[in-house]
Amino acid sequence: MSKHDATPEANGAAGEPRLSRASVQRFSLYLRHLERWKKEGLEVVSSSQLGDALGINDAQVRKDLAYLGNLGQPGIGYYTQELISALRYRLGVDHTWNAVLVGVGNLARALLRYGGFAQQGFRFVGLFDADPQKVGQKIDGLQIHSPEKLAAVIAAERVDLAVVAVPAAEAQQVADALVAAGIKGILNFAPTLLRVPTHVSLIAVDLAVQLEQLAFLVHLAQQESTDAR
Amino acid sequence: MSKHDATPEANGAAGEPRLSRASVQRFSLYLRHLERWKKEGLEVVSSSQLGDALGINDAQVRKDLAYLGNLGQPGIGYYTQELISALRYRLGVDHTWNAVLVGVGNLARALLRYGGFAQQGFRFVGLFDADPQKVGQKIDGLQIHSPEKLAAVIAAERVDLAVVAVPAAEAQQVADALVAAGIKGILNFAPTLLRVPTHVSLIAVDLAVQLEQLAFLVHLAQQESTDAR
């Protein structure tokens, strides 16, 4: 999913260890565990503890963390606080990100009320919906605007991120409007592949596919257990 | 995410092409596009059409589809209807799947009302929540039960799949109860790694991580454009 850009071979200086797409996927997870452990008073963690928590190999953890610099203490582990700070810095969550949410259905409501976001430094500053019935309403203190106001709000509030939760048929056109308004990243929940310029980052989450996926895995497992006899 | 089992090396007969985890990820997407095209009257599709639609290489598409048998017609392409049927069969969505939903918050509501599921052959037959305030209420005609009834409902309604949308702290315990009740697959939205036996399939979707991910990509892109000068 999400065929990105990531600068084809614009690695000017060449060399730099390289940061794999897969590692990026794990940084947020490391951070979450570390923050919990820190709260529980753990001052030092080892790569194998982190590995266990994520269900991966300890060498993998060390490779990932090496990207942050040489923070590990041989014979000891990593200092929790130091790791957290380094991760926050690298992840870019050491400051607040403003985001807009386009398409105010149940999913949008769920996302808004899902505490996790605010806690991790994300702030929704604008809601948008094309349905005239919804425009003007308020949810959790946030007013729903007409999509025409997208550009204005994005500029005024210095918004970098957008969440797209509209029907598939409208998604591309919403994305185009967001891109035109200067958005830097889009989290897409619409079940369709969005085409965006390479300078805009894209993450796609397709809920229907996930459940189908699960059904498939179960189906496979059943077939296998049938085959096996 | 989602470290699975998938039978370590139980490939008894050995040989079979092998079905990569990654291919599985794409089958649902193929099916979605095919169904749309079929509705639009398209009788034949080529691997490159499908590849464009998903943003991947055409050889990849052929490799994936080869798993369904030799359906392709050299010089022609694939017959839409035939592909759809084969995919439905292999995906296991040629029949309805019963599912339960544990944890009735906004996300659960969003999922319930998200038409995509019903349309693709998934039927929610039970809702569960530990909050006594919620037990007894109805949503979209479905009654919310106390978690104690899990086992009974799962058995009575022949439920194979469960969606877990409870807070992280309760998720493992819910999963354990589901497993004990004989569930075959779990779709987990709680931001934590669930441990389940190998005979239970697991798919995890972590929304907070996705947004953090996006922030990270944008952050990286900004750094790069800064470095570049």
Add this chain to the structure above:
DNA sequence: GGATGTGAACGACTTCACAGCG
């Protein structure tokens, strides 16, 4: 000609294994 199916090359990610340091 036009599209499939597939071995072989390639590239990305993971694991191993071990030197090195506190």
Add this chain to the structure above:
DNA sequence: CGCTGTGAAGTCGTTCACATCC
């Protein structure tokens, strides 16, 4: 000793390239 950092090996997934067939 224990745990990190990392080259080397291994595994998995993707792309290439081309023989093959309608």
